[in-house]
Amino acid sequence: MQTKKTELDSITDDGTRAIGWNKTGELLAVGDNERQLTIFDNIGQFLKQIDTQQKGFVGLDWHPDENLIMTVEEKISIYDFETENLKDIEDSDEDILMLCVAWHPNGEFFVTADYCDFVNKYSPLL
Numbered sequence: 001m002q003t004k005k006t007e008l009d010s011i012t013d014d015g016t017r018a019i020g021w022n023k024t025g026e027l028l029a030v031g032d033n034e035r036q037l038t039i040f041d042n043i044g045q046f047l048k049q050i051d052t053q054q055k056g057f058v059g060l061d062w063h064p065d066e067n068l069i070m071t072v073e074e075k076i077s078i079y080d081f082e083t084e085n086l087k088d089i090e091d092s093d094e095d096i097l098m099l100c101v102a103w104h105p106n107g108e109f110f111v112t113a114d115y116c117d118f119v120n121k122y123s124p125l126l
Contacts (some may be wrong), residue, residue: 018060022067027081029069031057035077038072052077052086064107068104072112073097094121 008030018031027047028040032058040045054073061070067081074097076089098114 004115008038008044008046016057018057018071020060020062020069021090022062022081023064027062027067029060029062031060031071033057034038037069039081048084050079050080050084052087058098059112061101061103063103063111066107070103070110072101074098076101076112 015033016030017033018029020029021027021042022029026042028042028044030038030040032038032053035052035054035056037050037052037057037060039049041047052071053070054075054077057073059069059072062068063070069079069081071077071079076098078087078089080087081086096114098112101110101112103110
């Protein structure tokens, strides 16, 4: 396999935690530590940046059939690349840091995983 390095513009200096390609490999989503979701094309050209109002990103996953991006940190958000709609999903009354998210291959549901909270005795959840 040949390696090629491409530098992406519009990435913050605070680092990146979440990254993923859409199903066709035409779009790359990058979630940074400053609540910005940045979208690039498959050659690294900047397309758009979305302020998600998250504290930062820990995980993201593209829907298997649509250009929807699920993101997690202290909340779950879905961004629709086509309509530019951003929607938050209330999953719990407690603030728990979610670590990852994955759509089921059929696209009908997704799963998240989180840290537990030992102080308040919240068990880890899927």
